[in-house]
Amino acid sequence: MARRLPEKPLDAPILQRAIDAASDVILIYSVDRATGSLILSYVNEAFTRQTGYVAQEAIGRSLESFRLAMPDDDGMREIRAAFAEGRPGEAELVSYRRDGSSYWNEVTMHPIADKGEITHWISIERDISEDVARTSALAEEHARLVALVRAARRIFTSFDARRLVETVKDVGRELLGVPLRVLGADPAGAAVEVNELARGGVLSPGTVDPLVARAIAGRQRVVDDSQTHAVVYAGQYGDTHYLIDMRVPAGRKLRNTDVFVVDLIAEYFAVAARNVALYQELESRRSAVLELNQTKSDLIAMLAHDFRGPLTSVVGYADLVGEVGRLNDEQRDFMAAIKRSALQLSELATDTLTLSRLERNEVALQLGDVDLGALVESVAAGYADRRQVPVDVRGDVHVIGDDDRLRQVFSNLIDNAIKYTPSKLPPAITVAESGDNVIVEVRDRGIGIPAGEVASIFDRFSRASNARRLRISGTGFGLFLSKQLVALHGGTIAVDSHEGEGSTFTVSLPRRVARARTPRTVVVLDAERDSSFLAYGLRDAGYRVRTAASFEDAIAIVDSETVDAFVIDDDDLSTDAAARIRAFAHERRIPIVATEGNGYARLGAIASVPKPVLAGDVMAVLERLG
Ligand code: ADP
Numbered sequence: 001m002a003r004r005l006p007e008k009p010l011d012a013p014i015l016q017r018a019i020d021a022a023s024d025v026i027l028i029y030s031v032d033r034a035t036g037s038l039i040l041s042y043v044n045e046a047f048t049r050q051t052g053y054v055a056q057e058a059i060g061r062s063l064e065s066f067r068l069a070m071p072d073d074d075g076m077r078e079i080r081a082a083f084a085e086g087r088p089g090e091a092e093l094v095s096y097r098r099d100g101s102s103y104w105n106e107v108t109m110h111p112i113a114d115k116g117e118i119t120h121w122i123s124i125e126r127d128i129s130e131d132v133a134r135t136s137a138l139a140e141e142h143a144r145l146v147a148l149v150r151a152a153r154r155i156f157t158s159f160d161a162r163r164l165v166e167t168v169k170d171v172g173r174e175l176l177g178v179p180l181r182v183l184g185a186d187p188a189g190a191a192v193e194v195n196e197l198a199r200g201g202v203l204s205p206g207t208v209d210p211l212v213a214r215a216i217a218g219r220q221r222v223v224d225d226s227q228t229h230a231v232v233y234a235g236q237y238g239d240t241h242y243l244i245d246m247r248v249p250a251g252r253k254l255r256n257t258d259v260f261v262v263d264l265i266a267e268y269f270a271v272a273a274r275n276v277a278l279y280q281e282l283e284s285r286r287s288a289v290l291e292l293n294q295t296k297s298d299l300i301a302m303l304a305h306d307f308r309g310p311l312t313s314v315v316g317y318a319d320l321v322g323e324v325g326r327l328n329d330e331q332r333d334f335m336a337a338i339k340r341s342a343l344q345l346s347e348l349a350t351d352t353l354t355l356s357r358l359e360r361n362e363v364a365l366q367l368g369d370v371d372l373g374a375l376v377e378s379v380a381a382g383y384a385d386r387r388q389v390p391v392d393v394r395g396d397v398h399v400i401g402d403d404d405r406l407r408q409v410f411s412n413l414i415d416n417a418i419k420y421t422p423s424k425l426p427p428a429i430t431v432a433e434s435g436d437n438v439i440v441e442v443r444d445r446g447i448g449i450p451a452g453e454v455a456s457i458f459d460r461f462s463r464a465s466n467a468r469r470l471r472i473s474g475t476g477f478g479l480f481l482s483k484q485l486v487a488l489h490g491g492t493i494a495v496d497s498h499e500g501e502g503s504t505f506t507v508s509l510p511r512r513v514a515r516a517r518t519p520r521t522v523v524v525l526d527a528e529r530d531s532s533f534l535a536y537g538l539r540d541a542g543y544r545v546r547t548a549a550s551f552e553d554a555i556a557i558v559d560s561e562t563v564d565a566f567v568i569d570d571d572d573l574s575t576d577a578a579a580r581i582r583a584f585a586h587e588r589r590i591p592i593v594a595t596e597g598n599g600y601a602r603l604g605a606i607a608s609v610p611k612p613v614l615a616g617d618v619m620a621v622l623e624r625l626g
Helices: 012-021 045-051 074-085 129-156 161-176 210-218 256-324 329-359 372-381 403-419 465-469 478-488 532-540 551-560 575-588 615-625
Strands: 025-031 038-043 089-096 102-114 117-127 180-185 191-193 221-223 229-237 240-247 368-371 391-394 398-401 428-434 437-444 492-498 502-510 521-525 544-548 565-568 592-595 607-609
Touching (some): 074 102, 161 240, 161 256, 180 210, 180 256, 210 221, 210 229, 210 240, 221 256, 240 256, 329 403, 372 391, 372 398, 372 403, 372 437, 398 403, 398 502, 403 437, 403 478, 478 502, 521 551, 575 592, 607 615
Parallel strands (some): 521 544, 521 565, 565 592
Antiparallel strands (some): 025 117, 180 191, 368 398, 428 437, 437 502, 492 502
16 A cells, blocks of 8 residues: 655644654754855754763864864865765764863765855764774674784794793783792692703702692692782693792782783693603604604615616626527527516615605606607617517607606516516507697506506506416516606506406606696704604695705705705894895795794894794695795
């Protein structure tokens, strides 16, 4: 049903009463034609309630004159602009009452025009002080919460016994504005201030402090009678109890928020102290394992290396025997078998060496132009005494790659194709260009791989059951190695195989090695060598990591290999050292990632990461480097 409109406008007195009764302040200004200034010509009753001015005092005065001071803030500027442009305006600004007190005022202005000329302005105003207070209280809460979360992060990531204590003190100073002390105490409450967590008991416990004794006994917070000193129990580490001690300056008492925050810090501390203990345990076990692994790697590398010398002699002399006297056919066959076995052993030694380097992320490709057709042909020719292997080359098959490493890959594949084909049928090889890639296919009609074992055949030491059953000798790391080497080139390797029918191994190599695919080398410059956790994390993620204890060490590393970034974790870097590193890194175009702190800007670092440095943070920056 359509609503019926009143036939004529409401009477002015009725409107007047409505305006007078409104809870918002309503003001009407008339525009002085001569001067253009705004003269207050009407105020409602809410105006008096809000400002303390009675109508008679205000009416007739100009807008600029009756306020104590017009603030020059964003709100006032918006209102002035609205006046100047003759358009409606809206702003929140500080206004003043008659008694000089201030309040937050939400102002909406509307011009009223007569025949295109503005004759009046209506201003509707509302006191929003309470809303503003509520919002700013929220903002304050938010800021405090963010600060607490940050503090938690800093404390939880302090894995070092000394750094944890330092961090707790820093956090106390920042959050509470008072110095905190960390106390170590024996169970009786004899306490002394400490700078780090001690594994054993406290070295020189002082006299028994009753507050400390009570805090330890109750595992709780104790506040002294004057309400200026609090001792909060913060857990045990080794045989020592730890407490956080807070004193507020003279003339001030502990507030609820102080106590709340120091309780929280103590809780964080307790968890972090457990982390420190676990981390130290982990670290000592890890270094034992690393050391063992290193010894193993060194041993393997040494053996593999020392094997190759004598093997070269065996091959050389096997060739020479025929030249120093006539051999009968049988002798010649024997010599060929000796030579073949020696070459096989030598390849095994090379693969072993590569494997141990790969484990340490130490395989750096020596890139150059490689004619894959010629390379595969020459590898195949090496097997001519066992089998003739035809190679079909189609199109332009040049790639940028590492000649020696690619030779290793195809030796493995061709060797397998011959080894796992007891029928002596020769494998067929094609090398063909395919857009931005070159594809090499090695196809044999040998024993094949059982269906359920194909998926894991590239795993380290994986050998198929049929190969073992037939007692075909092998180590099971040739394919693993090949896959890694192909991946270093940014390529892929795949197999299609059917037991009893044969296998086809397909290697696809990009013509150019994409930069992002090769592992990056990072030098961690850290005088105290306490970034091992960082180094471990980076290595785990596939980076090559070198640690340097000094700037000189770092230079030596950069001189011997390509370095992609420096990670510098050193607060005590002198200005001079920082300047030298900066100049050096600039000259070699090596980006620097530094830990947050004073050194960051001086080093000209491209990014900073929070302390203590975590691998994830550094990786995020390195990934951005592209
Ligand atoms: P190895 O040949 O020394 O055992 P590889 O890593 O080269 O080690 O190969 C792993 C396993 O994959 C082999 O033991 C074998 O079971 C299987 N395999 C590899 N190539 C072939 C092939 N061409 N035909 C059948 N099986 C193969």
